[in-house]
Every structure is written in C-alpha cells, then in structure tokens.
Amino acid sequence: MIVVGSVALFAEKLDWFKVGGRSTLKMDPSTERERG
Amino acid sequence: MVFGRGAEKAEFLRGKDINFEIVPGVSAAFAGPTAAGIPVTHRLLSSSVLVVAGHGSSDGTEQAKVDWKKNDRAADTLAILMGAGIFREIASHLIRGGLNADTPVAAISWATTAKQSTILSTLGTLSCKSRTPRIRPPA
Numbered sequence: 001m002i003v004v005g006s007v008a009l010f011a012e013k014l015d016w017f018k019v020g021g022r023s024t025l026k027m028d029p030s031t032e033r034e035r036g
Numbered sequence: 037m038v039f040g041r042g043a044e045k046a047e048f049l050r051g052k053d054i055n056f057e058i059v060p061g062v063s064a065a066f067a068g069p070t071a072a073g074i075p076v077t078h079r080l081l082s083s084s085v086l087v088v089a090g091h092g093s094s095d096g097t098e099q100a101k102v103d104w105k106k107n108d109r110a111a112d113t114l115a116i117l118m119g120a121g122i123f124r125e126i127a128s129h130l131i132r133g134g135l136n137a138d139t140p141v142a143a144i145s146w147a148t149t150a151k152q153s154t155i156l157s158t159l160g161t162l163s164c165k166s167r168t169p170r171i172r173p174p175a
Contacts, residue, residue: 001144002123003069004130005113006081008142011154014073019150028157
C-alpha cells in the first residue's frame with residue numbers, strides 16, 4: 001500500500017518496527033538525493 | 037468490512053444458507069501505516085483519511101473504476117491499497133489531479149511481518165518510470 005500525504009514523513013520520525021533489531025525503512029535513493 | 041470482498045463472500049454464504057462468523061479486526065489500511073510508524077491522521081497535519089482501492093475488480097465481473105479526480109483532494113491523507121503494480125500510474129494520476137510532486141509517499145509492503153518494508157519517497161519519484169522503487173505485494 002502507499003500512504004500519500006505529509007504524515008508519510010512519520011515513517012522516518014517514528015521508525016519503531018524493527019526486524020532483527022534493524023529498521024525496515026528505506027529512503028528512496030532519488031528522493032534522498034533531492035532532499036540533500 | 038473493507039475490501040477483500042468480505043461483504044460479497046458473506047452475501048454468498050448467506051444466500052446458500054451456510055453459517056459463518058465475521059471476526060472484527062483492524063483494517064490493513066490502518067494497521068499497515070501504524071506498523072510503519074505513520075499516523076494516518078494527526079492533529080496538526082491531517083484531519084481526514086481516504087481509503088482507496090488502487091484498482092477495481094480484476095475478475096471482469098464488474099469494474100469499479102477509481103475516480104482519481106474525485107479522490108486526490110478528498111482527504112488530507114490517502115491510504116491506497118491493492119495497487120502494487122500500478123503505483124507509478126497512480127502517482128501520475130494524483131499529480132495530474134493537482135497534488136504536488138513533492139508530496140511525501142510511504143510505500144509499505146508485508147506490514148507487521150519479518151519481511152516488512154517501508155520506502156519513503158515522493159509522488160514525483162513514484163511517477164517517474166525509471167526511478168520507481170520496486171514494491172512487491174502484499175502492499
């Protein structure tokens with residue numbers, strides 16, 4: 001699923017669900033570059 | 037009941053006089069974002085959420101086409117399910133409908149499992165074929 005809207009940024013702020021102690025969050029590489 | 041043909045199945049069973057039980061639960065539309073740390077509403081950012089099926093029925097019996105023009109501004113947050121193969125098209129529709137290409141998007145798959153993945157992106161990135169991240173269902 002996709003969540004569209006400013007609340008999506010909470011995925012980075014509240015990255016709480018860990019698998020094996022590791023984050024499940026990835027930044028899209030293109031988006032990361034644009035954000036600097 | 038949200039998506040998953042729950043009501044259709046219940047109607048069918050009732051029509052055949054077959055007993056069944058419906059167990060109320062939390063929709064993936066809300067459980068998925070929560071597992072990814074995303075509140076679908078927020079007192080300061082979003083007072084409404086719209087749950088949308090990314091596509092109509094695929095079995096040809098009917099086709100509830102998604103009216104993206106109606107949906108793109110209908111709520112502060114859009115939770116779009118069942119669109120893993122067409123996120124690029126969905127993102128393009130939403131941009132054409134007036135949403136900013138910089139609008140944040142989180143693509144969540146396999147929520148609450150050991151295979152959970154969240155990719156944080158933007159509508160602009162999702163709409164660009166060469167840059168669309170691979171998102172596998174269930175998503």
